[in-house]
Ligand code: NAP
């Protein structure tokens with residue numbers, strides 16, 4: 001066997017739970033370690049370890065990404081009452097993804113892996129559409145009130161430094177109803193825009209952004225203005241050098257254009273739009289097991305993962321001795337994304353081409369009709385392999 005490819009800087013490796021933990025070890029054993037002398041800083045984010053350390057391990061993993069620049073994460077259980085019972089947990093901890101995202105102040109980009117055997121529901125989409133969702137504020141940090149009867153509802157701003165109060169009337173309510181107050185920060189909007197341009201330049205994708213500034217002149221208008229400002233002052237030249245442009249339009253126009261487009265762009269979405277549209281894109285593209293996800297911080301740190309969860313139901317069947325046909329494609333692409341990024345940062349062309357070779361071997365395996373059950377169902381046929389056979393089939397194409 002040829003010499004294994006050497007790495008320089010370690011990748012932050014975050015192990016996880018259930019079926020994805022099983023696949024994680026298998027991917028490393030069969031698809032990575034035989035070819036690459038893997039250098040990782042390992043953090044075990046298994047639910048028990050997070051519980052035992054009071055979640056310190058998650059914080060340390062996030063800090064390691066901040067320090068080393070590139071991470072790869074397995075899916076993890078977000079604890080709830082049922083999981084507390086199942087694993088005998090001391091406490092209910094927040095979602096690790098939420099914790100890591102908050103520490104890195106990052107934006108999540110999701111992109112489906114397209115294969116010709118699985119046709120997207122929208123026939124014009126030749127290339128995948130990537131969604132970047134601003135994951136702070138708006139509806140998701142709203143204050144709401146139920147209004148029992150007639151009365152005046154106002155927005156009041158009281159400056160902390162004792163300046164004059166500012167008020168606007170929301171509504172002079174004539175009868176019972178509901179009200180809501182939402183907010184966002186200039187800095188959060190700008191950091192969202194920065195992460196979008198960093199990702200878009202790296203992937204050479206044009207950027208689309210949309211709001212409803214014709215109706216919401218102050219709130220949505222601020223989003224429009226800050227996005228444009230970040231583009232003009234920080235990224236315009238870098239975008240031009242990467243051969244990509246920035247396009248702003250109204251959200252309804254954007255939606256209409258998306259379904260007539262050929263794909264191949266980054267759709268930067270406001271929090272609510274991203275919540276809704278990422279499900280639309282995922283479902284139209286095919287299987288959740290083919291959806292990649294990368295967290296990008298405004299300072300240019302990258303964390304790669306699969307968009308799906310721990311595939312719990314398969315795990316229980318695996319525990320009983322069954323060879324499940326769980327799809328490992330998005331997990332493989334999480335690794336190749338991290339390896340390629342590390343290779344780029346450290347100037348390691350061999351490592352970069354290995355990552356591309358592994359992606360190519362994975363796609364070719366599926367195109368040759370060898371796939372897991374979820375894909376066979378979507379592509380109307382194909383030989384169904386279990387997870388072990390599928391990974392062996394990919395490994396066979398790597399040699
Ligand atoms: P899930 O693990 O994504 O699985 C939902 C269903 O989607 C599965 O039962 C399976 O359908 C199908 N599926 C997902 N990934 C697949 C794959 N790789 N191959 C084949 N089929 C796949 O979501 P969940 O059941 O809602 O959540 C399970 C656990 O994951 C929860 O504890 C949750 O907290 C956690 N979670 C973690 C993350 C993360 O770490 N990023 C994200 C989401 C959820 P069939 O059973 O019909 O085959």
Ligand code: MG
Nearest residue numbers: 274275276279
């Ligand atoms: Mg959603």
